[in-house]
Amino acid sequence: xxxxxxxxxxxxxxxxxxxxxxxxxxxxxxxxxxxxxxxxxxxxxxxxxxxxxxxxxxxxxxxxxxxxxxxxxxxxxxxxxxxxxxxxxxxxxxxxxxxxxxxxxxxxxxxxxxxxxxxxxxxxxxxxxxxxxxxxxxxxxxxxxxxxxxxxxxxxxxxxxxxxxxxxxxxxxxxxxxxxxxxxxxxxxxxxxxxxxxxxxxxxxxxxxxxxxxxxxxxxxxxxxxxxxxxxxxxxxxxxxxxxxxxxxxxxxxxxxxxxxxxxxxxxxxxxxxxxxxxxxxxxxxxxxxxxxxxxxxxxxxxxxxxxxxxxxxxxxxxxxxxxxxxxxxxxxxxxxxxxxxxxxxxxxxxxxxxxxxxxxxxxxxxxxxxxxxxxxxxxxxxxxxxxxxxxxxxxxxxxxxxxxxxxxxxxxxxxxxxxxxxxxxxxxxxxx
Numbered sequence: 001x002x003x004x005x006x007x008x009x010x011x012x013x014x015x016x017x018x019x020x021x022x023x024x025x026x027x028x029x030x031x032x033x034x035x036x037x038x039x040x041x042x043x044x045x046x047x048x049x050x051x052x053x054x055x056x057x058x059x060x061x062x063x064x065x066x067x068x069x070x071x072x073x074x075x076x077x078x079x080x081x082x083x084x085x086x087x088x089x090x091x092x093x094x095x096x097x098x099x100x101x102x103x104x105x106x107x108x109x110x111x112x113x114x115x116x117x118x119x120x121x122x123x124x125x126x127x128x129x130x131x132x133x134x135x136x137x138x139x140x141x142x143x144x145x146x147x148x149x150x151x152x153x154x155x156x157x158x159x160x161x162x163x164x165x166x167x168x169x170x171x172x173x174x175x176x177x178x179x180x181x182x183x184x185x186x187x188x189x190x191x192x193x194x195x196x197x198x199x200x201x202x203x204x205x206x207x208x209x210x211x212x213x214x215x216x217x218x219x220x221x222x223x224x225x226x227x228x229x230x231x232x233x234x235x236x237x238x239x240x241x242x243x244x245x246x247x248x249x250x251x252x253x254x255x256x257x258x259x260x261x262x263x264x265x266x267x268x269x270x271x272x273x274x275x276x277x278x279x280x281x282x283x284x285x286x287x288x289x290x291x292x293x294x295x296x297x298x299x300x301x302x303x304x305x306x307x308x309x310x311x312x313x314x315x316x317x318x319x320x321x322x323x324x325x326x327x328x329x330x331x332x333x334x335x336x337x338x339x340x341x342x343x344x345x346x347x348x349x350x351x352x353x354x355x356x357x358x359x360x361x362x363x364x365x366x367x368x369x370x371x372x373x374x375x376x377x378x379x380x381x382x383x384x385x386x387x388x389x390x391x392x393x394x395x396x397x398x399x400x401x402x403x404x405x406x407x408x409x410x411x412x413x414x415x416x417x418x419x420x421x422x423x424x425x426x427x428x429x430x431x432x433x
Contacts, residue, residue: 016041016049017397021058021078025394026209029062029075050076058082058398078102083147083393083400086135086192087386088128089199089379090153092226092276093293095124097131098382099139102390104210107141109382110134119175125182129189147400148389149192152199152381153182154227156245168196174227174262174270193400195388199223200247201238202384203338203374204231209387211375212336219334220326221374222249223381224319224342226276226293227262228269232330250274252325254318272318275341282311297341301348316349320356323371327357331365338374339381346373 019039024030030038036046053059060079064072080103089096097110110131114123128151136143155172158179168183183196204213204221213219213233221231228250232239239246250270251263258267262276271277275293282300283289285307291299300308323335337346337353346353354371361369376383393400 013049014397014399016045017053018395020046020049021053021398022394024059024076025078028077030077031065031073031075033067033073035076053398056398080105083145084139084141085147085386085389086132086149087202087382087384087388088131088149088151089381089385090124090128090151091199091381092154095127095131096379096382097128097135098379098386099135099141100383100386102147104383104386104390108135108138110138119177121177121180121182121185125185125189128186132190132192143192146192147393149190149194150202150385150388150390151182151186151194151196152202152385153196154199154229156243156248157196157198158244168194170196173264193389193392195385195392197385197388198229198231198247199381199384200229201231201240202388203376203381204233204238204384205387205391206376206380206384207336207338207374208233208236210383211380212372213334216333218330218332219336220249220330220332221336221338222323222326222342223339224273224275224337224345225339226274226341228274230326233332234330249322249326252322254322269318269322273315273322273345278311278315278341282308285311294340294344297344301344312349313352315345316352317356319345320353320358321360323353323357324360324366327361327365327369332369335369335371336374337371338376338378340378343373343378 019041020035023035023039032043032046032050035041036043050059058079059076062075062077064074067073080101082102085100085102085104087098087100094114095112097112098106099108100106112127112131114127132149136146153170153172154175155170155177158169158171159166160169167181170177170180170182183194186194200221200223203223207213207221208216208219213221217236219233221233223229230247230249232247251261251265251268253267254269254272255267259271260266261268261271275297279287279293279296279300282296287300287303287308288296300311326332326335350371350373357371358366374380
């Protein structure tokens with residue numbers, strides 16, 4: 001009985017810390033009086049918890065404001081310098097690693113092209129680990145201040161039971177990954193806490209927190225790059241489905257018996273609006289060969305030829321129909337189009353895409369939905385990935401995470417060569433997502 005009571009008290013204190021931290025992070029600076037009024041916690045509880053957070057260095061004073069007839073009220077905020085976050089975007093052609101402070105201010109970035117290795121899992125893991133070293137070195141950051149590393153990947157992320165806590169395994173047919181133990185591979189080279197999730201889901205969380213979805217509870221964030229994905233946000237949280245694969249919008253059927261998709265199926269939306277497939281059609285129609293995807297897509301959007309105009313009309317129609325499917329299925333407040341290709345396409349053709357959506361969507365839910373572009377830019381997946389360890393910190397009331405023990409290295413597996421990779425030193429509980 002005493003043990004149960006102690007656990008309950010500890011859980012209550014952690015919950016109170018989380019409530020106050022979240023309020024300060026998203027709405028601060030706020031005074032103690034503001035926090036008591038807006039959270040429903042008693043002034044005494046607020047004072048005690050705030051004192052703990054200030055002593056830990058996670059909350060700092062941020063000036064004061066006059067009060068009605070009393071002493072000035074001290075304002076509080078989350079201390080941006082308490083620690084660092086790293087976000088990793090495993091993209092189609094490169095791995096992007098970015099270092100942030102707690103305010104998500106960028107401090108250093110490493111852009112690592114995948115090259116001829118493509119999506120060989122060992123090459124990707126090696127690039128991620130090299131990027132961790134790179135950004136920490138450029139910013140002269142002590143690894144012990146890194147709260148965690150978020151990794152956004154394409155495909156389905158499964159969390160399998162393992163020693164020390166669930167372990168992320170990645171399934172992605174389009175790049176040939178079938179149960180790749182990415183988290184285990186990374187743990188062979190870093191002691192930092194790892195949080196692995198689908199890249200579109202990570203982007204969705206960031207857009208709901210800081211971008212076009214802020215202030216809304218129900219939205220779909222569409223990620224369009226070389227491939228296509230989405231994050232379905234319901235009541236502020238990502239909907240994952242029973243197997244964690246919800247949101248694979250790019251592999252819904254746009255045309256029965258249509259063109260082959262990279263996933264092996266026919267007629268997927270990705271095969272019509274994903275940049276890789278779209279540019280393949282553009283080259284077949286006489287577009288320039290050899291240019292990188294971003295340059296080539298921008299060229300397609302500017303090309304005055306009839307063939308390019310026909311392709312633009314086709315992609316607007318397919319994308320509008322795909323967005324209409326999201327409207328009819330989820331009736332969200334907003335559909336937010338992001339990803340580097342989504343921002344290029346939407347920046348030039350958003351009106352045409354919305355017009356096509358109106359033709360395919362049911363009138364009533366369409367009237368309640370707005371369609372707009374992502375606010376966080378083409379590199380928002382790295383920002384989204386950094387929110388994964390940040391969410392763990394806020395949910396845990398400021399208790400940072402520690403990684404599971406590094407797995408034994410199997411020389412015959414040939415996974416990741418050990419070298420001078422970062423090793424965290426601060427004690428934290430396991431935090432994989």
